[in-house]
Amino acid sequence: MESGFGVKPKSVQDKNRRVVLATIRAMNAITMPELSERLGLSKTTMSKIITKLLEKGFIVSVGKGESSEEGGKRPELFCLNASRSYAIGVHIAPKQINVALSNLSSAIIDKIAHQIQENENLHAVVTIIVNSVQALLKKHNLSSQELIGIAIGAHGITDIEKGTSLFSPHFPSWGENVELKRLIFEALSFETRVVVDNQIRFQVFAEHKSGLAQAYQNVVVIEGGEGLVAGIIVANVIQHGIHQLAGEIGHMPLDPYDTQSCACGSKGCFEVLVSSQRVISRYNEAIKRKKPRTKQILPAPITLRDIFEAAENNDMIACTCLDETAGWFARGIANLILVVDPQIIIFQGIYAEAGTFFMNCLYKHLTNLAIPNVRKDLIVEYSRLGADACLIGATGFLIEDYFKRTELLSD
Numbered sequence: 136m137e138s139g140f141g142v143k144p145k146s147v148q149d150k151n152r153r154v155v156l157a158t159i160r161a162m163n164a165i166t167m168p169e170l171s172e173r174l175g176l177s178k179t180t181m182s183k184i185i186t187k188l189l190e191k192g193f194i195v196s197v198g199k200g201e202s203s204e205e206g207g208k209r210p211e212l213f214c215l216n217a218s219r220s221y222a223i224g225v226h227i228a229p230k231q232i233n234v235a236l237s238n239l240s241s242a243i244i245d246k247i248a249h250q251i252q253e254n255e256n257l258h259a260v261v262t263i264i265v266n267s268v269q270a271l272l273k274k275h276n277l278s279s280q281e282l283i284g285i286a287i288g289a290h291g292i293t294d295i296e297k298g299t300s301l302f303s304p305h306f307p308s309w310g311e312n313v314e315l316k317r318l319i320f321e322a323l324s325f326e327t328r329v330v331v332d333n334q335i336r337f338q339v340f341a342e343h344k345s346g347l348a349q350a351y352q353n354v355v356v357i358e359g360g361e362g363l364v365a366g367i368i369v370a371n372v373i374q375h376g377i378h379q380l381a382g383e384i385g386h387m388p389l390d391p392y393d394t395q396s397c398a399c400g401s402k403g404c405f406e407v408l409v410s411s412q413r414v415i416s417r418y419n420e421a422i423k424r425k426k427p428r429t430k431q432i433l434p435a436p437i438t439l440r441d442i443f444e445a446a447e448n449n450d451m452i453a454c455t456c457l458d459e460t461a462g463w464f465a466r467g468i469a470n471l472i473l474v475v476d477p478q479i480i481i482f483q484g485i486y487a488e489a490g491t492f493f494m495n496c497l498y499k500h501l502t503n504l505a506i507p508n509v510r511k512d513l514i515v516e517y518s519r520l521g522a523d524a525c526l527i528g529a530t531g532f533l534i535e536d537y538f539k540r541t542e543l544l545s546d
């Protein structure tokens with residue numbers, strides 16, 4: 136049960152246990168005297184807390200630390216018991232489903248990847264997820280009680296409260312308002328917590344928790360490619376919006392004169408102007424216009440990665456088309472800056488590989504567009520989390536939430 140009913144009120148004792156456990160989690164290993172000194176708690180109090188945390192299986196002893204300056208017995212070292220419980224993260228990508236098992240230290244210890252058909256039917260997707268969860272538990276000899284939950288990152292508009300996929304652009308056959316959480320929950324042979332949210336919200340969580348945004352309170356993560364979406368954190372809180380639309384920047388109208396229709400039915404949308412397909416078209420049109428020497432033309436079929444690489448190698452046509460793309464990104468980002476006022480903007484997905492040339496162009500355009508005191512401080516970076524960002528964020532989200540539970544450390 137996730138509500139507060141029946142949960143004991145927070146006591147000083149619980150609070151102290153929580154602070155000690157949080158400190159141990161943050162350290163590789165720490166001794167009791169170090170904890171007492173760091174947290175200003177007496178040795179007697181610390182000893183009782185450590186005994187309780189050992190009893191509850193949250194920490195383990197991992198050998199001996201250094202003795203104090205006065206000499207004496209070497210104190211025992213403690214660390215988080217990473218194998219006490221596990222979390223499962225799922226990423227429903229357009230053509231692949233990835234399922235990962237993480238221990239309590241947020242380390243992904245195993246992963247299963249399933250290729251799926253384009254617009255794969257809902258029943259097949261649910262079956263793949265449930266079978267993968269059961270396979271991971273079986274392989275690692277884990278019981279369902281050792282699982283703290285399953286967090287599912289999906290594309291499109293999702294409702295985390297209801298656990299629904301309101302609309303999924305890559306799976307039109309699903310229809311609208313799909314109760315993904317209920318379907319997974321019912322298909323499992325055991326009870327566990329199931330969370331469904333847009334993948335980008337787990338990805339921004341991952342940057343905030345363990346990526347480039349750890350030191351910041353206001354963060355924007357942008358993922359482009361086929362679509363375009365942003366994960367937004369304001370004052371350390373992931374933003375959803377009343378209609379779960381916070382971050383749907385792909386449909387921000389940017390060019391009133393653009394003629395290409397967007398999946399949303401509108402024209403001039405941000406995502407249409409910077410999609411992989413559009414950048415490739417931009418490149419191919421420039422080739423046709425300039426009729427360059429054959430050696431300058433990239434071999435077909437051209438990918439966005441090819442264009443990034445060509446721009447890094449000073450291919451003028453690639454440089455021009457990325458400069459134009461960076462210009463559209465700068466317009467969209469300048470609008471975002473005025474709404475969210477972030478300290479850092481991070482590119483994930485294919486654009487995290489866009490390279491130095493693209494980033495220089497982006498800064499150049501942002502300098503022209505953003506108001507002076509913003510452009511002075513703004514940081515734009517490429518993510519270093521790689522393709523597992525959603526899985527890292529999904530499992531990390533469950534783990535952080537688990538340690539916040541009020542009943543966890545009570546007697």
Ligand SMILES: [Zn+2]
Nearest residue numbers: 386397399404
């Ligand atoms: Zn649109």
